[in-house]
Protein backbone atom coordinates (compact mmCIF):
# COMPACT_ATOMS: atom_id res chain seq x y z
CA UNK A 1 0.00 0.00 0.00
CA UNK A 2 1.77 3.17 -1.06
CA UNK A 3 1.21 5.14 2.08
CA UNK A 4 2.45 5.16 5.61
CA UNK A 5 0.68 3.44 8.50
CA UNK A 6 1.74 2.63 12.04
CA UNK A 7 0.29 0.73 15.00
CA UNK A 8 1.51 0.17 18.55
CA UNK A 9 4.80 1.41 19.95
CA UNK A 10 7.93 2.05 17.92
CA UNK A 11 11.24 3.70 18.86
CA UNK A 12 11.81 7.30 17.70
CA UNK A 13 14.77 6.27 15.49
CA UNK A 14 14.93 3.14 13.34
CA UNK A 15 17.64 0.53 13.96
CA UNK A 16 18.32 1.79 17.48
CA UNK A 17 17.90 0.25 20.94
CA UNK A 18 14.23 -0.22 21.81
CA UNK A 19 14.03 -1.31 25.44
CA UNK A 20 11.39 -3.54 26.95
CA UNK A 21 9.89 -2.16 30.18
CA UNK A 22 11.30 -5.09 32.20
CA UNK A 23 14.74 -5.07 30.58
CA UNK A 24 16.14 -6.41 27.35
CA UNK A 25 15.51 -5.20 23.84
CA UNK A 26 12.73 -5.77 21.34
CA UNK A 27 13.71 -7.57 18.15
CA UNK A 28 13.50 -5.46 15.03
CA UNK A 29 12.52 -7.02 11.68
CA UNK A 30 12.49 -5.37 8.28
CA UNK A 31 9.62 -6.91 6.34
CA UNK A 32 9.81 -5.95 2.69
CA UNK A 33 9.33 -7.19 -0.83
CA UNK A 34 11.35 -6.98 -4.08
CA UNK A 35 14.63 -7.22 -2.22
CA UNK A 36 15.18 -3.91 -0.45
CA UNK A 37 13.50 -2.06 -3.30
CA UNK A 38 9.80 -2.59 -2.68
CA UNK A 39 7.50 -1.43 0.07
CA UNK A 40 8.57 -2.45 3.56
CA UNK A 41 7.60 -2.18 7.20
CA UNK A 42 9.70 -2.27 10.37
CA UNK A 43 8.34 -4.58 13.07
CA UNK A 44 9.29 -4.87 16.75
CA UNK A 45 8.88 -8.36 18.23
CA UNK A 46 8.95 -9.45 21.87
CA UNK A 47 10.73 -12.65 20.83
CA UNK A 48 13.09 -13.46 17.99
CA UNK A 49 11.01 -14.15 14.87
CA UNK A 50 13.50 -16.86 13.90
CA UNK A 51 12.97 -19.49 16.62
CA UNK A 52 12.12 -22.59 14.60
CA UNK A 53 11.72 -25.64 16.88
CA UNK A 54 10.88 -28.28 14.36
CA UNK A 55 10.23 -28.78 10.68
CA UNK A 56 7.40 -31.19 9.94
CA UNK A 57 6.05 -32.56 6.66
CA UNK A 58 5.70 -30.72 3.36
CA UNK A 59 2.70 -31.28 1.14
CA UNK A 60 2.71 -30.62 -2.62
CA UNK A 61 -0.05 -28.19 -3.58
CA UNK A 62 0.61 -27.70 -7.27
CA UNK A 63 -2.66 -27.56 -9.19
CA UNK A 64 -3.38 -30.62 -11.33
CA UNK A 65 -3.82 -29.47 -14.90
CA UNK A 66 -6.48 -30.88 -17.21
CA UNK A 67 -6.32 -28.48 -20.19
CA UNK A 68 -3.02 -26.75 -20.87
CA UNK A 69 -3.89 -25.22 -24.24
CA UNK A 70 -7.39 -23.88 -24.03
CA UNK A 71 -9.17 -22.40 -27.04
CA UNK A 72 -12.75 -22.66 -25.80
CA UNK A 73 -14.85 -20.06 -24.08
CA UNK A 74 -15.94 -21.69 -20.84
CA UNK A 75 -18.50 -21.29 -18.11
CA UNK A 76 -17.76 -22.74 -14.70
CA UNK A 77 -20.48 -23.15 -12.09
CA UNK A 78 -18.60 -21.71 -9.13
CA UNK A 79 -21.08 -22.48 -6.37
CA UNK A 80 -20.78 -26.18 -7.26
CA UNK A 81 -17.49 -26.45 -5.41
CA UNK A 82 -17.83 -28.30 -2.12
CA UNK A 83 -17.61 -26.52 1.24
CA UNK A 84 -14.68 -27.83 3.32
CA UNK A 85 -13.91 -27.12 6.97
CA UNK A 86 -10.28 -26.04 6.67
CA UNK A 87 -9.41 -22.73 4.98
CA UNK A 88 -6.39 -23.98 3.04
CA UNK A 89 -7.96 -27.31 2.09
CA UNK A 90 -11.09 -25.51 0.93
CA UNK A 91 -9.21 -23.69 -1.81
CA UNK A 92 -9.98 -25.01 -5.26
CA UNK A 93 -7.56 -23.80 -7.94
CA UNK A 94 -9.43 -23.46 -11.23
CA UNK A 95 -7.46 -21.34 -13.70
CA UNK A 96 -3.70 -21.06 -13.53
CA UNK A 97 -0.64 -19.90 -15.43
CA UNK A 98 2.97 -19.07 -14.50
CA UNK A 99 1.86 -15.83 -12.85
CA UNK A 100 -1.35 -16.47 -10.97
CA UNK A 101 -3.71 -19.00 -9.45
CA UNK A 102 -7.41 -18.13 -9.70
CA UNK A 103 -9.65 -20.20 -7.48
CA UNK A 104 -12.73 -20.41 -5.33
CA UNK A 105 -13.13 -21.55 -1.74
CA UNK A 106 -16.02 -22.34 0.57
CA UNK A 107 -14.34 -22.65 3.97
CA UNK A 108 -16.59 -23.61 6.87
CA UNK A 109 -14.34 -23.02 9.86
CA UNK A 110 -12.06 -20.33 11.22
CA UNK A 111 -8.34 -20.99 11.24
CA UNK A 112 -7.42 -21.67 14.86
CA UNK A 113 -5.00 -24.62 14.91
CA UNK A 114 -2.22 -23.00 12.94
CA UNK A 115 -0.95 -19.79 11.35
CA UNK A 116 -0.47 -19.37 7.63
CA UNK A 117 1.63 -17.38 5.23
CA UNK A 118 2.08 -17.49 1.49
CA UNK A 119 5.74 -16.94 0.67
CA UNK A 120 5.16 -17.41 -3.08
CA UNK A 121 2.45 -14.89 -3.72
CA UNK A 122 0.50 -11.84 -2.80
CA UNK A 123 -3.02 -13.03 -2.08
CA UNK A 124 -6.27 -11.33 -2.92
CA UNK A 125 -9.46 -12.64 -1.36
CA UNK A 126 -12.84 -11.43 -2.54
CA UNK A 127 -15.63 -12.09 -0.07
CA UNK A 128 -18.76 -13.19 -1.92
CA UNK A 129 -20.50 -14.57 1.13
CA UNK A 130 -19.60 -14.47 4.81
CA UNK A 131 -17.94 -12.08 7.22
CA UNK A 132 -15.28 -12.15 9.90
CA UNK A 133 -11.82 -10.92 10.74
CA UNK A 134 -8.50 -11.25 8.96
CA UNK A 135 -6.09 -11.42 11.90
CA UNK A 136 -2.49 -10.68 10.94
CA UNK A 137 0.76 -10.01 12.75
CA UNK A 138 0.27 -6.33 11.80
CA UNK A 139 -3.30 -6.02 13.09
CA UNK A 140 -6.83 -7.06 12.25
CA UNK A 141 -9.01 -6.22 9.24
CA UNK A 142 -12.74 -6.89 9.63
CA UNK A 143 -14.39 -8.08 6.42
CA UNK A 144 -17.84 -8.66 4.99
CA UNK A 145 -19.63 -9.29 1.71
CA UNK A 146 -18.08 -7.33 -1.15
CA UNK A 147 -14.63 -6.85 0.39
CA UNK A 148 -11.35 -7.37 -1.36
CA UNK A 149 -8.56 -8.31 1.05
CA UNK A 150 -5.05 -7.74 -0.30
CA UNK A 151 -2.42 -9.66 1.66
CA UNK A 152 1.23 -9.05 0.69
CA UNK A 153 3.44 -12.13 0.42
CA UNK A 154 4.88 -13.41 3.67
CA UNK A 155 2.20 -11.85 5.86
CA UNK A 156 1.38 -14.25 8.72
CA UNK A 157 -2.36 -14.53 9.26
CA UNK A 158 -5.34 -16.40 10.58
CA UNK A 159 -8.82 -15.96 9.19
CA UNK A 160 -11.88 -15.97 11.40
CA UNK A 161 -15.41 -16.45 10.03
CA UNK A 162 -18.64 -15.49 11.76
CA UNK A 163 -20.55 -18.46 10.29
CA UNK A 164 -19.89 -21.63 8.31
CA UNK A 165 -21.45 -20.28 5.11
CA UNK A 166 -18.58 -18.59 3.27
CA UNK A 167 -17.80 -18.15 -0.40
CA UNK A 168 -14.51 -16.63 -1.50
CA UNK A 169 -12.76 -15.95 -4.75
CA UNK A 170 -9.01 -15.99 -4.29
CA UNK A 171 -6.00 -15.02 -6.37
CA UNK A 172 -2.42 -15.96 -5.65
CA UNK A 173 -0.23 -13.55 -7.61
CA UNK A 174 3.49 -14.22 -7.98
CA UNK A 175 4.07 -10.50 -8.57
CA UNK A 176 2.85 -7.78 -6.19
CA UNK A 177 -0.72 -6.51 -6.34
CA UNK A 178 -0.94 -2.71 -6.51
CA UNK A 179 -3.53 -0.05 -7.29
CA UNK A 180 -3.32 1.06 -10.95
CA UNK A 181 -0.32 3.25 -11.65
CA UNK A 182 -2.29 5.73 -13.75
CA UNK A 183 -4.41 6.60 -10.71
CA UNK A 184 -1.37 7.47 -8.57
CA UNK A 185 0.85 10.55 -8.67
CA UNK A 186 4.63 10.53 -8.40
CA UNK A 187 4.35 10.23 -4.61
CA UNK A 188 1.84 7.37 -4.68
CA UNK A 189 -1.21 9.44 -3.71
CA UNK A 190 -4.40 8.47 -5.51
CA UNK A 191 -5.41 11.17 -7.97
CA UNK A 192 -8.73 12.96 -8.38
CA UNK A 193 -9.77 10.85 -11.38
CA UNK A 194 -9.22 7.59 -9.49
CA UNK A 195 -12.45 5.63 -8.85
CA UNK A 196 -11.45 5.27 -5.18
CA UNK A 197 -9.21 7.05 -2.69
CA UNK A 198 -7.23 6.36 0.45
CA UNK A 199 -10.27 6.85 2.69
CA UNK A 200 -11.87 3.80 1.12
CA UNK A 201 -9.18 1.41 2.37
CA UNK A 202 -9.59 -0.53 5.58
CA UNK A 203 -6.21 -0.61 7.29
CA UNK A 204 -5.04 -3.03 9.99
CA UNK A 205 -6.20 -2.08 13.48
CA UNK A 206 -6.27 -3.55 17.01
CA UNK A 207 -2.72 -4.91 17.00
CA UNK A 208 -2.64 -8.22 18.87
CA UNK A 209 0.47 -8.71 20.97
CA UNK A 210 0.92 -12.17 22.54
CA UNK A 211 3.89 -12.73 24.82
CA UNK A 212 3.70 -16.52 24.76
CA UNK A 213 6.25 -19.27 24.38
CA UNK A 214 5.36 -22.82 23.44
CA UNK A 215 4.68 -24.61 20.20
CA UNK A 216 3.05 -22.70 17.36
CA UNK A 217 2.39 -24.39 14.06
CA UNK A 218 2.98 -22.26 10.95
CA UNK A 219 2.00 -23.47 7.49
CA UNK A 220 4.06 -21.75 4.81
CA UNK A 221 3.34 -21.98 1.12
CA UNK A 222 6.57 -21.86 -0.85
CA UNK A 223 7.47 -23.20 -4.29
CA UNK A 224 4.01 -24.66 -4.59
CA UNK A 225 4.33 -26.81 -1.44
CA UNK A 226 2.85 -26.31 1.99
CA UNK A 227 5.58 -26.61 4.62
CA UNK A 228 4.81 -27.01 8.33
CA UNK A 229 7.17 -25.43 10.84
CA UNK A 230 6.83 -25.27 14.60
CA UNK A 231 7.86 -21.95 16.16
CA UNK A 232 8.79 -21.43 19.81
CA UNK A 233 6.90 -18.15 20.27
CA UNK A 234 3.50 -16.83 19.30
CA UNK A 235 3.69 -15.39 15.75
CA UNK A 236 1.62 -12.36 16.80
CA UNK A 237 4.14 -10.85 19.23
CA UNK A 238 4.67 -7.47 17.56
CA UNK A 239 4.43 -4.49 19.96
CA UNK A 240 4.52 -1.95 17.15
CA UNK A 241 5.35 -1.40 13.50
CA UNK A 242 5.39 1.23 10.83
CA UNK A 243 5.87 1.41 7.08
CA UNK A 244 4.19 0.76 3.79
CA UNK A 245 3.96 -3.03 3.59
CA UNK A 246 0.74 -4.22 5.18
CA UNK A 247 -2.55 -5.94 4.29
CA UNK A 248 -5.67 -3.91 3.63
CA UNK A 249 -9.32 -4.20 2.72
CA UNK A 250 -11.34 -2.44 0.04
CA UNK A 251 -15.06 -2.85 -0.53
CA UNK A 252 -16.38 -3.22 -4.08
CA UNK A 253 -19.25 -1.02 -2.85
CA UNK A 254 -16.77 1.85 -2.57
CA UNK A 255 -15.72 1.65 -6.22
CA UNK A 256 -17.08 4.76 -7.97
CA UNK A 257 -17.81 3.83 -11.59
CA UNK A 258 -16.58 5.98 -14.45
CA UNK A 259 -19.28 6.40 -17.11
CA UNK A 260 -19.58 8.17 -20.47
CA UNK A 261 -21.86 9.19 -23.30
CA UNK A 262 -20.80 6.09 -25.22
CA UNK A 263 -19.61 2.67 -24.00
CA UNK A 264 -16.52 2.91 -21.81
CA UNK A 265 -13.81 0.22 -22.21
CA UNK A 266 -13.01 -2.28 -19.44
CA UNK A 267 -9.97 -0.35 -18.08
CA UNK A 268 -12.35 2.19 -16.48
CA UNK A 269 -13.34 -0.61 -14.11
CA UNK A 270 -9.75 -1.41 -13.15
CA UNK A 271 -9.16 -1.77 -9.43
CA UNK A 272 -5.79 -3.51 -9.11
CA UNK A 273 -2.78 -4.15 -11.32
CA UNK A 274 0.15 -6.52 -11.36
CA UNK A 275 2.85 -7.16 -13.96
CA UNK A 276 0.85 -10.10 -15.30
CA UNK A 277 -2.87 -9.41 -14.85
CA UNK A 278 -5.41 -6.76 -13.89
CA UNK A 279 -8.47 -6.91 -11.64
CA UNK A 280 -11.59 -4.89 -12.50
CA UNK A 281 -14.80 -4.24 -10.55
CA UNK A 282 -18.09 -4.02 -12.44
CA UNK A 283 -20.49 -2.09 -10.24
CA UNK A 284 -23.99 -0.56 -10.46
CA UNK A 285 -23.82 2.49 -12.69
CA UNK A 286 -25.75 4.68 -15.07
CA UNK A 287 -25.53 3.53 -18.67
CA UNK A 288 -24.13 5.53 -21.57
CA UNK A 289 -26.22 8.60 -22.31
CA UNK A 290 -25.61 9.38 -26.00
CA UNK A 291 -29.10 9.39 -27.63
CA UNK A 292 -27.99 6.50 -29.88
CA UNK A 293 -25.86 4.72 -27.27
CA UNK A 294 -25.67 0.92 -27.09
CA UNK A 295 -25.00 0.11 -23.43
CA UNK A 296 -24.02 -3.52 -24.15
CA UNK A 297 -20.32 -3.90 -24.98
CA UNK A 298 -19.19 -4.33 -28.57
CA UNK A 299 -17.54 -7.58 -29.64
CA UNK A 300 -13.87 -7.45 -28.81
CA UNK A 301 -10.72 -9.41 -29.49
CA UNK A 302 -8.70 -9.61 -26.35
CA UNK A 303 -6.03 -11.15 -28.52
CA UNK A 304 -3.28 -10.74 -25.92
CA UNK A 305 -5.11 -11.73 -22.77
CA UNK A 306 -7.48 -14.25 -21.28
CA UNK A 307 -10.53 -12.68 -19.66
CA UNK A 308 -12.21 -14.16 -16.60
CA UNK A 309 -15.43 -12.79 -15.18
CA UNK A 310 -16.77 -13.82 -11.80
CA UNK A 311 -20.43 -12.91 -11.39
CA UNK A 312 -21.27 -11.58 -7.96
CA UNK A 313 -24.76 -10.13 -8.06
CA UNK A 314 -27.42 -8.44 -10.19
CA UNK A 315 -28.48 -9.09 -13.74
CA UNK A 316 -25.48 -9.22 -16.04
CA UNK A 317 -26.68 -7.33 -19.07
CA UNK A 318 -24.43 -8.75 -21.78
CA UNK A 319 -24.88 -12.43 -20.87
CA UNK A 320 -27.73 -14.90 -21.06
CA UNK A 321 -28.09 -17.66 -18.51
CA UNK A 322 -25.67 -16.34 -15.93
CA UNK A 323 -26.10 -16.70 -12.17
CA UNK A 324 -24.21 -15.74 -9.01
CA UNK A 325 -20.94 -17.60 -8.63
CA UNK A 326 -20.63 -18.39 -12.33
CA UNK A 327 -17.27 -17.82 -13.99
CA UNK A 328 -16.80 -17.18 -17.68
CA UNK A 329 -13.44 -17.58 -19.38
CA UNK A 330 -12.94 -15.90 -22.74
CA UNK A 331 -9.56 -16.99 -24.05
CA UNK A 332 -7.27 -14.69 -25.98
CA UNK A 333 -7.02 -15.29 -29.70
CA UNK A 334 -10.74 -15.28 -30.47
CA UNK A 335 -13.28 -12.47 -30.14
CA UNK A 336 -16.19 -12.55 -27.74
CA UNK A 337 -19.15 -10.26 -27.20
CA UNK A 338 -22.70 -9.91 -26.01
CA UNK A 339 -25.03 -12.86 -26.34
CA UNK A 340 -27.80 -12.89 -28.98
CA UNK A 341 -30.46 -10.40 -27.95
CA UNK A 342 -28.28 -8.65 -25.36
CA UNK A 343 -27.39 -5.69 -27.60
CA UNK A 344 -31.04 -5.02 -28.50
CA UNK A 345 -32.11 -5.57 -24.90
CA UNK A 346 -29.67 -2.98 -23.63
CA UNK A 347 -30.86 -0.09 -25.82
CA UNK A 348 -32.81 2.46 -23.84
CA UNK A 349 -31.82 0.96 -20.48
CA UNK A 350 -30.73 3.61 -18.00
CA UNK A 351 -28.71 1.70 -15.43
CA UNK A 352 -27.38 -1.64 -14.29
CA UNK A 353 -27.28 -3.20 -10.83
CA UNK A 354 -24.60 -5.75 -11.74
CA UNK A 355 -21.60 -6.67 -9.61
CA UNK A 356 -18.77 -8.71 -11.08
CA UNK A 357 -15.04 -9.12 -10.65
CA UNK A 358 -12.94 -9.43 -13.80
CA UNK A 359 -9.42 -10.78 -14.03
CA UNK A 360 -7.56 -10.33 -17.32
CA UNK A 361 -4.32 -12.27 -17.53
CA UNK A 362 -1.62 -11.45 -20.06
CA UNK A 363 -0.57 -15.10 -20.40
CA UNK A 364 -3.09 -17.83 -21.33
CA UNK A 365 -4.81 -19.66 -18.50
CA UNK A 366 -4.81 -23.42 -18.08
CA UNK A 367 -7.73 -25.31 -16.57
CA UNK A 368 -7.34 -27.61 -13.59
CA UNK A 369 -9.04 -30.97 -13.07
CA UNK A 370 -11.37 -29.30 -10.56
CA UNK A 371 -12.32 -26.67 -13.13
CA UNK A 372 -13.36 -29.34 -15.61
CA UNK A 373 -15.69 -30.82 -12.99
CA UNK A 374 -17.71 -27.58 -12.87
CA UNK A 375 -17.40 -26.68 -16.57
CA UNK A 376 -20.81 -26.54 -18.27
CA UNK A 377 -19.22 -27.83 -21.49
CA UNK A 378 -21.45 -25.93 -23.90
CA UNK A 379 -20.86 -22.24 -23.25
CA UNK A 380 -18.58 -21.86 -26.29
CA UNK A 381 -21.62 -22.43 -28.54
CA UNK A 382 -23.83 -19.95 -26.70
CA UNK A 383 -23.49 -17.23 -29.35
CA UNK A 384 -25.08 -19.37 -32.07
CA UNK A 385 -28.47 -18.19 -33.25
Ligand SMILES: [Fe+2]
Pocket residue numbers: 300307330336
Ligand atom coordinates in the same frame (compact mmCIF):
# COMPACT_ATOMS: atom_id res chain seq x y z
FE1 LIG B 1 -14.81 -8.93 -22.56
